[in-house]
Amino acid sequence: MPSPAIADAALRVSGLHKNYGTREVLRGLSFAAGRARLTAVLGPNGAGKTTTIECCEGLRHPDAGTVEVLGTALGARSASSRSPGSYDAALRARVGVMLQDGGLPQAPRAGAVLAHLARLHERPVDPAELMRRLGLTDVARTPIRRLSGGQRQRLALAAALVGRPELVFLDEPSAGLDVRARLAVWDLLRELRADGTSLVLTTHLMSEAEELADHVVVIDAGAVVAEGSPRELTGGDEIRVLPAGGTDPATLAATLERRLAGRGGLRVGTSPTGDGATAEPWVVVGADGPPDAGVLSAVATALTDVGYADATVTSHRRTLEDVFLELTGHTLEPEKDR
Template sequence: MSVERAGKAILTELSLTAEPAQITALLGPNGAGKTTSIRCCTGLMTPDSGSVHIFGKEPEAATAQGLVGVMPQHTGAWSGIKPLELLAFLAGQHAHPLPVAELARELGIDAFARTPYRRLSGGQQQLVNLAGALIGRPALVFLDEPTAGLDPHVRRRVWDLVRRLRESGVAVLLTTHAMDEAESLADRVWIIDCGRVTVSGTVPELTATQSLEDVFLEVTSGDVS
């Protein structure tokens, strides 16, 4: 797919696949097109050319049917609501949601359940965003930098949860700037730069002779101009 805005190419013939029961990492410098890719895949943007299919459906249809969960980097729409109230509301939008109390306990949300979303720390907001993406039992979940701002203990707890999603058959597509996170979690890695895929492969394939960070630095320019 390709996307152009104000005469600038954001994505150029970008092509990638996220398989069920696999964790797919989408890596790239800031401005490489990662978030735009997710927006196209979730129906928030329409590519200028090319197409997106989720389980054979258009993104809007797949999302409407509850097949897709999305964890954004930031959201301002939940400003005044408290975490458990928010999760209960989101659960009510789905036919077979995860148990709110169990999910909140697993992610440690109970500790700040009475605090309005706007007053939570960045890491706490990340956990609520993650829970919101998972509450409807999606078949495909997009996690945009899921552990940004989390301390090491919570980060590893999120890693374990993401692995369990894979084990249950969920397709996971995550973006991250943490190479150790991608190396630890991903079944397949796609690295993009300036809206194009520069290299892809399994972690063992990409790291046979050098670290994933070295591969990343070699195939990306970091040029966001």
């Protein structure tokens, strides 16, 4: 689908293609991430999400298409870039990258590594303050190999932020963190955005995307299948009708649609998959506004009138998880492949 126009983009991806042998991983993928905004990139395992972000980070080269980072186009060989798609020194200083595996040396002490990285930048964040904000002060003198997974994750985040970058790529920043540490990370990311930093986030936590993202990009099978703000994608509340056992949801939906045809603002359809708890598909009645008691009553009355009084009717606030399931047929899980 075409990417909506974002005039002031920190990152712009256009027509990206990438093959691994005979396997087509990216198929003309396009999207943009606005400046001073947090853009969440979501996709099921194997959708091409990791390959896309690696192309944006200059770690992998697309077969076709363009990537523009902070106004600099990647892809053309120049005297200052060793290979097509790589960052030159000036661009590297403006971009922070947090890899899921950290990419950190294991023997040095955590504080020493962050202090060393700070010295590589002209205007770094105070590394001691960054360690304090992320709850790492007590392990500053601990070798990285002895840190817990969550501590290494927070140190990797600090390493990506210490240079005060204009654009940051964050791969699963909350992975392995407890609730308190996750909330501290979220607060820090909000502050960065408020200060004008642009952030591109990949995550398997839908709550993280819903809580933080200004813009969400959903990737499946190497292409963008939907994008917009969380509110634009979720579209509000809905009524769910779970039929009794043995009832065909499609038949019930058609019957209910005819019965409710005279009531404006209602749309009837079926879910693509089960609800995760019962694995049974349901009938969806969408409303232009929040489904109030009158709408619920109208649906219940219609069900009784057509002989389905035993169906379960509930009001449901749509989430990104719902949208993701509808678009891809998958739940969002940590990525295991490209």
